Amino acid sequence: MKRQDKINYYLVIAQTVAKRCTCLRRSFRAIIVKNDSILSTGYVGSPRGRKNCSDLGYCTREQMLGATLYLCGADPVTGELVAGTNSCVMCKRMILNAGITTVIVRDTAQDYRVINTDQWIEHDDSLIGQRGY
Template sequence: MDRRASWDEYFMNIARVVATRATCDRKHVGAVLVRDKTILSTGYNGSIRGLPHCSEVGHMMEDGHCVATVHAEANAIIQAAKNGVAIEGATIYTTASPCWPCFKLIANSGCRRIVFGEFYRDSRVFDFAKQLGIELVELKVPEKPDLVPTDTGPARPVVDRS
């Protein structure tokens, strides 16, 4: 029998599934906000709501980065706020370590723990997380090919089978 996933592995795998919704084809990132083993909010990197996706119209590049998208962590925080969900004391699971602007949002939102899958660009978050008492955890979860089906086809309504 396979080993049962830890809670950290479980929520990181959910973040990886959330990342499959990303609309920037340069990098797919997913984030999940969790408190007391309960998902509070999710987010993925994508264009501003109502604007075309980078994958459709191209990238808005500045200093080697596409700046057209809202990052996964920011979108998870925004969705929690839009839905009136307090995230004080939460853990955020993100498939890539937060950039500096996202780290500042995470810190000011009251999250106490950041679990990330891969390091991405900005090491400032390590020093400031320590100063702020925010726990940083790097978690490498092995790929499981059957975790995210690549093509399941469109959803179809269930037909009454009686």
């Protein structure tokens, strides 16, 4: 019997991890290996303490596709609105991954901005300095 190479060995383990996956849309799984030791395994599923889509019988992410997020920033001390509030790079990624298409940001009691999240994809500020920006 021929011994399996390391890469395929680890990929087979990653495939096995999929048996724990609880997502109805994606069946991604992974393992992290360093110095030939498995450090961690992971699979797509709900955060700890949340019901899994496979238990609910529907995909909660699909329900967010095309949704609108309303964002309002407030000073933690005074409670006053913070004009010019924007999502950070990590929040933008999570919003995009959730399939949310519109973000409405309150600037004052009467003024707000409407952002089409496609703009974040076209003008990805996380890539500044990486592609000649």
